[in-house]
Every structure is written in C-alpha cells, then in structure tokens.
Amino acid sequence: MTQLSSVRTNTTPQWSDEEWRLRVQLAEFYHLIDYLGWTEMIFNHISARVPGPDHHYLINPFGLFYDEVTPDNLLKIDLAGNLVEPSPYPANPAGFALHSAIHGARADAHCIVHTHTTPISAIALKQDGFGHDDFYGAQLFGRVGYHTFEGITLFAEEKERMLASLGDRNVLVLRNHGIAVCEQDIPRTFMLLWTVQRAAEIQTAAGAIPGANVVLTDDIRSKCSDLADHLVEDAAFATKLFDAIVRKMRRTRGDLWPGDDGVRRKG
Ligand SMILES: [Zn+2]
Numbered sequence: 001m002t003q004l005s006s007v008r009t010n011t012t013p014q015w016s017d018e019e020w021r022l023r024v025q026l027a028e029f030y031h032l033i034d035y036l037g038w039t040e041m042i043f044n045h046i047s048a049r050v051p052g053p054d055h056h057y058l059i060n061p062f063g064l065f066y067d068e069v070t071p072d073n074l075l076k077i078d079l080a081g082n083l084v085e086p087s088p089y090p091a092n093p094a095g096f097a098l099h100s101a102i103h104g105a106r107a108d109a110h111c112i113v114h115t116h117t118t119p120i121s122a123i124a125l126k127q128d129g130f131g132h133d134d135f136y137g138a139q140l141f142g143r144v145g146y147h148t149f150e151g152i153t154l155f156a157e158e159k160e161r162m163l164a165s166l167g168d169r170n171v172l173v174l175r176n177h178g179i180a181v182c183e184q185d186i187p188r189t190f191m192l193l194w195t196v197q198r199a200a201e202i203q204t205a206a207g208a209i210p211g212a213n214v215v216l217t218d219d220i221r222s223k224c225s226d227l228a229d230h231l232v233e234d235a236a237f238a239t240k241l242f243d244a245i246v247r248k249m250r251r252t253r254g255d256l257w258p259g260d261d262g263v264r265r266k267g
Helices: 017-035 093-105 118-125 135-139 156-166 186-207 218-231 235-253
Strands: 046-049 057-059 075-077 111-115 144-147 171-174 178-183
Touching: 017 046, 017 057, 017 111, 017 186, 017 235, 046 093, 057 093, 093 111, 093 156, 093 178, 111 186, 118 171, 118 178, 118 186, 135 186, 135 218, 144 156, 156 171, 178 186, 186 235
Parallel strands: 144 171
Antiparallel strands: 046 057, 046 111, 057 075, 111 178, 171 178
C-alpha cells in the first residue's frame, strides 16, 4: 500500500487552481463523513465532477478509510470509472456504477454522496420510507425518490429504472440498502445529506416512542419543502454550513492530512 501523503512530487499532475480547490473541498467532505460517524468502513463513495468540458470525476481510492483521503490521492476517472490520470491506486468501476449512472444522466448533479448510516438504512427498510412531519422530514416532502432493491451491484439493465426512480429529484432512497443524494456542488450536497440524516435520526427515535405523531398538512409540508429548496438556490447558505463544520472539525482534529494548511489554495 502506498503511504498516505499529500506531499506533491515531480510526478504529481499539474492540476488547475480550480481543480485543487475542488480536491481539497472533496477531501474535507470525506473527512466530515468520518468526523460525523456516517462512514461504512471503507465502503461507499462521494464523487465530484471536475470543472471543464471533459466528463471527469474525482473519487476516493477503494480500500482507504474516509479519514485517509487526501486532495492528492483522489482518483480522476471518466464516466465509465476508468482512470484518466495515473495513480498508485486502481480504479473501481463497479463501485462507481451508481454515481456514473446519475452523473451521466443529470448534468446538474456535480456531487453525489452515497451512505448506509443506521437511521437512513432503517428508514430505507420501511415500506413507507421517510415521514414528513418532523422539522427535517417536512423539508423533504416531494423531494425523495424510491428505488426497489435489485441486488448489491448496479447492473446495466437496472440503471434506467434507477434513474426513473430518481427523476429530477435530489434524494434517492435505495430500498433495503441506503441513500444517494446529489446536488450541484459539495456544500449543497452536504447540507441535503445532513437534512436527510437528521430526518432519519428523528424518525427512528420517534418510532420507538409509543403514541401517535402530530401530523402536518400537505400545505405546511410543501411550504417547508419549498423554502428548503429556495434556501439552497443561493450557494452562500450551504457554504456557510459546510465551512463552519469543516472549521470545527479542524479545531478538533488538527491537520486532516500531511501538509494540510486549512486553505483551499494550490499546494
Ligand atoms: Zn451502498
């Protein structure tokens, strides 16, 4: 296994400042998932599209824990999941299949995250899926698609059905499995995933308490959902949340990787 390092060498590709910032921000997202306890060992991925005309994506090398991801060791791959830049780590096209399907069909989905947290997977197991009566669940009203489980690997013939289940939404419950969340950038994806995670935590806790929930009307749910949608139109809101939790993580953990200076400038 190659040593985990973000020290740049003569063979390091000359990434643009824009790509470097994206690499740092994506590495921060991986560390955040670990910091918040939302990881599933070495499994699952977060992917982000590299700016520019090429359909290239950054993704974690399979086999690393999320807190071992650095801006430098992120793989750059094409839509088929093949490496487009040399890396000591192999590509994992099968692991990218879910992301590939969504990136390929949704030009607005620049970042996709897939998780299996316990509360989300518990909701994904329930026939009715997410409720919309708690503060976060209400924000998801009308914004969640549901895809029937067809097996552990996403096979080619399942892709179209999965995309139909997602439609133009940004949250897809993978029944009996977990969740996929996509948005136009990393902070928005994080904010939406956090909303989904909070809804799942509250609903699984409420489900354990006897007695009926207070039910909201569809009118109130729609108002919550529309407002939540409106808030992310301006990137500043999600960026404030993402940057704040990343600052807190750095205060708690110190440097996230060798050479981490907490600044998204080119190394
Ligand atoms: Zn999964």
